Amino acid sequence: MERGQERVVALVDMDCFYVQVEQRTNPELRGKPCAVVQYKTWQGGSIIAVSYEARAHGVTRGMKGVEARKKCPDLQLARIPEAHGKANLSKYREASAQVMGVMSRFGVIERASIDEAYLDLTAASQEHLRQVEDGWRVPAGLLKTTFVEGINQPHPAQGSGDMGDTAALKEEERRAGVQAWLDSLPPHCDQDGPELQLTAGALIVEQMRAAVAAETGYRCSAGISHNKALAKLCCGLNKPDRQTLLPLGSVPRLFDTLPIGKIRNLGGKLGETIAELLNIKYMGQLREFPESQLHAQFGEKTG
Incomplete structure (x- = not known):
């Protein structure tokens, strides 16, 4: 280290970021619970960005607009424009x-x-x-x-x-x-x-x-x-x-209280594999293993 x-x-x-861009385009959204949706309009579209005001009501990414408005009736939805069937960013x-x-x-x-x-x-x-x-x-x-x-x-x-x-x-x-x-x-x-x-x-x-x-x-x-x-x-x-x-x-x-999956590049399969094979949950526990053992178990580059 x-x-x-x-x-x-x-x-x-x-x-x-996407919310901020929409708020700059439409200043009336500033300070209000809002979210950005994309693609299909079915059930209000899929949310990809959420303002902090909306997060306070339990709105999260991945929700449908209709579902989110049940948690936050005042939620404003901004839609990413499309061009030729694709999101226009x-x-x-x-x-x-x-x-x-x-x-x-x-x-x-x-x-x-x-x-x-x-x-x-x-x-x-x-x-x-x-x-x-x-x-x-x-x-x-x-x-x-x-x-x-x-x-x-x-x-x-x-x-x-x-x-x-x-x-x-x-x-x-x-x-x-x-x-x-x-x-x-x-x-x-x-x-x-x-x-x-x-x-x-x-x-x-x-x-x-x-x-x-x-x-x-x-x-x-x-x-x-x-x-x-x-x-x-x-x-x-x-x-x-x-x-x-x-x-x-x-x-x-x-690191003593930080789950392994919170570290960059360890949030997916690799992190899950490390946690399972070494029977650990936190980065602080991973620190206890010698580098030689990690190299032997996961390869020199990954270890």
Whole structure:
């Protein structure tokens, strides 16, 4: 796990991208429960994207429109246009190109899908650190949408509470975690230090996401860590419109309760096979097996 700490990698994921595109086309949909459907109109079509307002009512991808409206009567449905019997994704691809164009100014980009991209921020982070003086200190306000995974434990649940109380508590925990992380950074600017490089990467991603929002109107979430798998993993921890920094020291505790299928490339048959053959459920358990045994059981490349 300690290999590759010199790298800074981010995964940026557009929040409910198809919904956002439809909301930009029709601003009346903003702030309302809505979903995007495609193909057959039978039973309202098949839902492929759901706004967070609709998710709160139990609407999920894969539902039919009619079924979803039973859970959320006010649900607004937007339909993907068709051309020659196929879904016409032109406006979504154009929106994606706009977003990727902004992101490419901040790092080396690798598109993962229409609404996701990886960025190698290693060089950009190192250059950022080269330009600062010794004794570099980051104001916590510059990391205003950043969570640092594993730095502080959530407070115990205090009754049911309402959504406002929950959001305020989460924001309090976020700020405390960021400040604790910044306080833990070495007093001198060691450009090779993985903690400082990740922090510089998080600053760059904050700037990039703000630029995407300002120039395109689209919101996105991000994960920042040392490789693609960890960046992908932490990107989904604090959506929407937030980013999560995952330092190497926080990975073991996160893995202790993380199902194997949640890891990139282990969500299908391979993950099921690993869990069955090794009689385990969590990534933390997989960590207990020596690399030689994994190579012997699953082949050198996969192991």
